[in-house]
Amino acid sequence: MKSTGPDIPVAARPPRGSVYDVVARRLPAVELLGKISSLALHLLLIRFLSGTGFLVALWLCPVQVFAHVGIYIAALTLGALLIFGRYELLIIRAHDERECTDAVQLSTAVAACILAATLVVGLVIYAAFGSLIGIVFAGALFARAWLRLGLTLATRHSRYDLALKALLPHTIGQPLALIFLLRSGYDPLMSFILSDLAGHVIAAAGACISERRALRFSLRQSPDRGRIAKLARANVGLPTVNLTAAASASLFAMTPLFFLPGLENAVLAGTLALLFRLLDVPASMTSASVGPILTKAVADHHRGITDRPLQSVFLLPLLIAVGVFSLISIGGVALNALKLAPASWVQALTILPAVALFQAGIAAAAPLIDLTTLAGRQRGLMALNVTAAAMAGLTLLAWHDKPTLAIVLAGVIGLARVIVMSFWLPKTDEFRR
Numbered sequence: 001m002k003s004t005g006p007d008i009p010v011a012a013r014p015p016r017g018s019v020y021d022v023v024a025r026r027l028p029a030v031e032l033l034g035k036i037s038s039l040a041l042h043l044l045l046i047r048f049l050s051g052t053g054f055l056v057a058l059w060l061c062p063v064q065v066f067a068h069v070g071i072y073i074a075a076l077t078l079g080a081l082l083i084f085g086r087y088e089l090l091i092i093r094a095h096d097e098r099e100c101t102d103a104v105q106l107s108t109a110v111a112a113c114i115l116a117a118t119l120v121v122g123l124v125i126y127a128a129f130g131s132l133i134g135i136v137f138a139g140a141l142f143a144r145a146w147l148r149l150g151l152t153l154a155t156r157h158s159r160y161d162l163a164l165k166a167l168l169p170h171t172i173g174q175p176l177a178l179i180f181l182l183r184s185g186y187d188p189l190m191s192f193i194l195s196d197l198a199g200h201v202i203a204a205a206g207a208c209i210s211e212r213r214a215l216r217f218s219l220r221q222s223p224d225r226g227r228i229a230k231l232a233r234a235n236v237g238l239p240t241v242n243l244t245a246a247a248s249a250s251l252f253a254m255t256p257l258f259f260l261p262g263l264e265n266a267v268l269a270g271t272l273a274l275l276f277r278l279l280d281v282p283a284s285m286t287s288a289s290v291g292p293i294l295t296k297a298v299a300d301h302h303r304g305i306t307d308r309p310l311q312s313v314f315l316l317p318l319l320i321a322v323g324v325f326s327l328i329s330i331g332g333v334a335l336n337a338l339k340l341a342p343a344s345w346v347q348a349l350t351i352l353p354a355v356a357l358f359q360a361g362i363a364a365a366a367p368l369i370d371l372t373t374l375a376g377r378q379r380g381l382m383a384l385n386v387t388a389a390a391m392a393g394l395t396l397l398a399w400h401d402k403p404t405l406a407i408v409l410a411g412v413i414g415l416a417r418v419i420v421m422s423f424w425l426p427k428t429d430e431f432r433r
Helices: 019-026 028-050 052-060 065-082 089-093 097-129 133-156 160-165 168-183 188-210 212-220 225-234 238-262 266-302 311-337 343-374 378-398 403-427
Strands: none
Touching: 065 133, 065 188, 065 238, 065 266, 089 097, 089 133, 089 343, 097 133, 097 212, 097 225, 133 160, 133 188, 133 212, 133 266, 160 188, 168 188, 188 212, 238 266, 238 343, 238 378, 238 403, 266 311, 266 343, 266 403, 311 343, 311 403, 343 378, 343 403, 378 403
């Protein structure tokens, strides 16, 4: 008998007419908020443990090194976004396990080609300049690809919270690797790069072990080249238009990091880069809590399982992100006002609200970008993201001598982009049905 898919448990839907069903139909945002809160608790534990790596770095490294670390991590983040050509979104949207298998095999084939090209470039750089960074970059992309694949399958099968628990070893391994490398006399920048590779290899292994049944089913099926080619052609907008749209969104998020190394005040540049790195933790935690829940809800609507999402659902990322980063800003200002912070942190806490404003827009935009992709509005997303990235870049150039003000203005542009998406998405044809 032909297999229909991996044996993955799916929670049964309560019978219509139950109290749960009434709440879900009348207050969908409240139901989703409960799921997001549960997911956020798991992420909070993981991020709290991984935050020890930052404390170690602050203790052992000069603050100036963070400006260069920020550029490396930004480049890796962009590479990880491009690694599957955005075809991984088809895994979540697939109507059945056969289509899901085709999407997994298409994504891994694209990733293999991109990784091979990256490794060749890394070897050329190593031969020309004698730096291992290019080769390690390819390895870090490889680890991030498997991590992303595992988490994508977990999102499809409503197992994201279980996959997150498998990431706990990563939160211990990466700081330990950083301490070992720094104590062994490695350059601080290279220590960060190598410990990042080690940490993400551990994380990818955990996520893939958690989703081993789904991965085994998809990767053991004989590839149907005709079906995979047809799927790629039918969704050619993902690696072309949508890839440009997603890349421009990441470019917007990374724009300030590219300006920081050029600042005359090296301490201010390092402090801002450190704040961006630190606040990337709550930003990624917020988007990682909201994104899988909303993406799964919208994918279920696409497959005809649930009713269309309401306006309140699309406003959730903005409201949650603003709430989280407002609390962070208030906490930083309060520490300074009460003189509870060390003298070395006074400057950082003073400019914290500016970076928090920018990161709030990034955290809120990430889930909406994937929803826009599922709605098939790649061109509108590309136009919006390219415009926002261009405006942010011009703003940072115009006020390069006042970096804090420039970051505030770029943050306002980011929030405006989120507001536009929040009100535009429910009006698309995909969500009117």
